[in-house]
Amino acid sequence: MDKILVCGKKPLYGTINVSGMKNAALPILFATVLVGGRFSIGNLPNVSDINETLSILKQLGATVIGEPGNKDNITVIDTTRLKDDLTLSPQRSEKMRASYYLIGAALGRCGKASVGVPGGCDFGYRPIDQHLKCFSALGATVKQENGMILAEAPEGLKGTRVYFDVVSVGATVNAILAATRAEGFTILENVAKEPHIVNLTEFLNFCGAHISGAGTDTIKIRGEQHLHGCDYDIIPDMIEAGTYMIAAAITGGDVLVDNVIPKHLESVNAKLMEMGVDVTVNDESVRIRRDPDKALQNTKVTAMPYPGFPTDMQPQMCALMCTCQGTGYITEAVWNSRFGYVNGLARLGAQIVVNGKMAVIEGGHPLSGTTVTAVDLRGGAALILAGLAAQGVTVIDKIHLIERGYDDIVGKLERLGADIKRVSFPG
Ligand code: UD1
Numbered sequence: 001m002d003k004i005l006v007c008g009k010k011p012l013y014g015t016i017n018v019s020g021m022k023n024a025a026l027p028i029l030f031a032t033v034l035v036g037g038r039f040s041i042g043n044l045p046n047v048s049d050i051n052e053t054l055s056i057l058k059q060l061g062a063t064v065i066g067e068p069g070n071k072d073n074i075t076v077i078d079t080t081r082l083k084d085d086l087t088l089s090p091q092r093s094e095k096m097r098a099s100y101y102l103i104g105a106a107l108g109r110c111g112k113a114s115v116g117v118p119g120g121c122d123f124g125y126r127p128i129d130q131h132l133k134c135f136s137a138l139g140a141t142v143k144q145e146n147g148m149i150l151a152e153a154p155e156g157l158k159g160t161r162v163y164f165d166v167v168s169v170g171a172t173v174n175a176i177l178a179a180t181r182a183e184g185f186t187i188l189e190n191v192a193k194e195p196h197i198v199n200l201t202e203f204l205n206f207c208g209a210h211i212s213g214a215g216t217d218t219i220k221i222r223g224e225q226h227l228h229g230c231d232y233d234i235i236p237d238m239i240e241a242g243t244y245m246i247a248a249a250i251t252g253g254d255v256l257v258d259n260v261i262p263k264h265l266e267s268v269n270a271k272l273m274e275m276g277v278d279v280t281v282n283d284e285s286v287r288i289r290r291d292p293d294k295a296l297q298n299t300k301v302t303a304m305p306y307p308g309f310p311t312d313m314q315p316q317m318c319a320l321m322c323t324c325q326g327t328g329y330i331t332e333a334v335w336n337s338r339f340g341y342v343n344g345l346a347r348l349g350a351q352i353v354v355n356g357k358m359a360v361i362e363g364g365h366p367l368s369g370t371t372v373t374a375v376d377l378r379g380g381a382a383l384i385l386a387g388l389a390a391q392g393v394t395v396i397d398k399i400h401l402i403e404r405g406y407d408d409i410v411g412k413l414e415r416l417g418a419d420i421k422r423v424s425f426p427g
Contacts (some may be wrong), residue, residue, distance in 0.1 A: 029077070040231040041232055042232070066294065093119065107135060115149050119402075131164070134171060159223055176188070189218050191219050199235050246319070247384075274297075276295075332359075374397065377406075
C-alpha cells in the first residue's frame with residue numbers, strides 16, 4: 001500500500017544523474033545465460049524488473065555478486081554452470097515482459113526452452129507471434145501449452161533468413177539471442193533499431209559473437225559456439241532522462257540532466273524546443289530551462305519506433321501537453337491501447353479526449369491534486385509529472401508499477417527541490 005505524495009508548483013533546480021537503461025540491461029542479463037561465463041556488468045539500475053531478473057538468474061543456477069546500486073556500481077554474474085533445467089514458471093514469467101528473453105537465450109544455449117507466457121504493462125493485446133516465427137525459422141519446434149511456451153531444437157538451431165512483419169524490439173532481441181549460437185548465417189530483416197538493440201549486439205560481440213548491422217533495419221549474424229564472459233557497462237536510460245527533462249519543463253526551473261547520450265534524446269529535445277523550452281545539448285548532458293511564468297505552446301506528437309518519438313515517453317509528454325497553451329495531439333503508432341493513464345490525468349483536471357490511437361489535449365486547464373492510480377510504468381510517471389504541476393497534493397497509488405523502471409525517482413526529484421515523498425500506509 002505504498003504511495004507517492006507530491007505537492008506541486010515547486011520549480012526544480014540542480015543536476016540529476018541518469019541511471020542505466022532498464023530495457024538495455026534486461027536483454028544483456030538474459031544474454032549472460034546464452035553465453036555462459038563470468039561477467040562484470042556496470043551501471044545496472046536499481047529497479048524491481050532488474051532485481052527480479054537477477055533473482056531468476058540465481059534460480060537458474062547463476063551466482064550474482066553485488067546488488068544494483070552498490071557503491072562500485074558493478075554486478076558480477078557467473079553463468080558458467082547452470083542447472084540442467086532452465087524452466088521458468090508462469091508465476092515468475094508473468095511478473096514482467098522481458099522474461100520471454102529466456103526463450104531465445106535457453107534455446108541458443110541448450111536447444112530447449114520452457115518459459116511461462118510473459119507479463120508486462122497492459123497496452124491491450126500483446127502478441128508474440130514474431131518471436132515464435134523466428135524460433136521456428138531457426139529450426140525449433142514451438143508450442144504453447146498450459147500457460148507455457150515450449151521450444152525445442154534437439155539437433156541445434158540453423159541459420160536462416162527472417163523478415164519481421166512488424167518492427168518489434170522484443171522479437172529482435174529474442175532472434176539475436178537465438179541466432180548468435182546457431183549453426184551458419186542468419187539474416188534478420190525489418191528489425192528494431194533502438195539503442196538497446198545496438199547495446200545488446202555490442203555486448204555479444206565482446207563475448208565473441210559475430211553480429212553486424214545493429215542500428216539499421218537488417219542484422220547479420222554468423223553463428224559462433226565459442227563465447228566467453230566480458231566486462232560491460234549499460235548505457236544511460238533515455239526514457240528516465242526524458243522523464244526528468246519533462247519534470248524540469250513542467251515545473252519551470254533549470255535542471256542539468258547528466259550522464260545521457262544526447263543522440264538518443266533527439267526526438268524529445270526537438271519537441272521540447274518546439275514547445276518553447278530552452279534546451280542546451282552538451283556532450284553527455286542536457287540542460288533544460290524554462291521560465292515558470294512563460295506558457296509553453298502545444299504540439300503534435302506521433303509515438304513511433306526509434307528514431308521516432310518513443311512510445312515510452314508518450315504519457316509523460318501528454319502530462320506536459322496538459323499544461324501548455326492551445327490544443328495538442330498525440331498519435332500512438334506502436335500500441336493499440338496506451339491511453340489508460342489518461343483517466344488519472346483527467347482526475348487532476350486535464351481535458352483530454354481519446355479516440356482510438358489518438359488523444360486530443362485541450363491545454364491550459366489548471367491541474368489540482370487528488371488521489372490517482374498508476375495503471376502502468378510510464379503512465380504512472382506521467383501522474384507524478386502532472387502532480388509536480390498541480391496545485392495542492394496529489395497522491396499516487398500502485399507505485400510498484402513505477403518502481404519497476406525508475407531508480408529512486410522520489411529521491412532524485414526531491415534533490416532537485418520537489419516536494420515529494422514515498423509513504424507506506426498500513427495494508
Ligand atoms: C519494448 C519495451 C516497451 C516499449 C516497446 C516499444 C521492453 C521490456 N519493453 O516492448 O517498454 O513500449 O518495446 O518501444 O523493452 N508485436 C507483434 N508481434 C510480436 C511482437 C510485437 O505484433 O511478436 C507488436 C506489438 O503488439 C506492438 C509492436 O509490435 O504493437 C511493438 O512491440 P515490441 O517492440 O515487441 O514491444 P516490446 O518488445 O514488448
